[in-house]
Amino acid sequence: MKFVEEKILKEGHVIGEDILKVDSFVNHRIDTKFVSDISKAFAEEFKDMGINKVVTIETSGIVYAAFTAVELGYLPLVFAKKSKSKTVDESNIYKTEIKSFTRNTVSEVTIDKRFLSPEDRILLVDDFLAEGNAALGLIDLCEQAGAKVLGFATVIDKAFQGGRKILQDKGIKLVSGASIKKFENGKVVF
């Protein structure tokens, strides 16, 4: 999407070999007009697929997922949780592990069993797609429930890190605001 590429070129900063810092509009300070615009574009791409639930993972993806869910007709949104609060009953959760590229950690990620079902036709939404680890974790949680993951929408897809190919090989429709081929001399190449 042209407006996403332009926004990244204007406000994003490449750090080192493989990090794109977009904290001024994507994942710390959030440009709510940008969120609204990209979510409408996501919804347009998935509106005819019979999606009935949107799933994401805390934290940064939640805003994009929520606005996309509204645009798809006020669908329910479920976000996978990275840590356990004391109000969670251990026996009633789907669990998986996700490696975070940016944080260099492995997190246990959970969704309450009440919130996924075999009838679900799911759109996953996140802010970044990189190596695909978060995506694979969310797919695992959905599949444990017998739910079907039909699509993945992401603001920024770092195609060179492999996540894009993993999703396409699984037959999941991938829509990204901007797909990055590589970083070259500190610049983004789409």
Added chain:
Amino acid sequence: MKFVEEKILKEGHVIGEDILKVDSFVNHRIDTKFVSDISKAFAEEFKDMGINKVVTIETSGIVYAAFTAVELGYLPLVFAKKSKSKTVDESNIYKTEIKSFTRNTVSEVTIDKRFLSPEDRILLVDDFLAEGNAALGLIDLCEQAGAKVLGFATVIDKAFQGGRKILQDKGIKLVSGASIKKFENGKVVF
């Protein structure tokens, strides 16, 4: 707000002495129509106060904050972060500590200095107000930047835990979707 009280009575569960579980619509599965409705009501309450930024803390408050920011005219949203990613420069952040009532932990919470300024007239938004620790932490971060906190909007205000009084004593306008007086025999009393 009547519709919030009704939703809590219908879908909320009181656990033990002081926990209200609302994960079916507030903070795990999210009812996006409910978010949209309550955010419109929040914006209506604060629309004449010259608010120019919305601030919240990850995770559950972000959706309410984002929709409220849109309703107030696509204001920028900043969310305080609980953990440090490797893309953060330590010398450029405001820091404070927040005790989490539900998790029984103390977290260091940060906002990048670029995203708060002395010109900011801030509305804080969160899903819960209990003892007021998250609110006080966010106020501290804003005040470190010389920004003015004018209001606090929360989905659920557990008035008996003291946060409500702390904010009112500071002269901050508080709007809650539902204000809970107490839990009695496993029931919510507004």
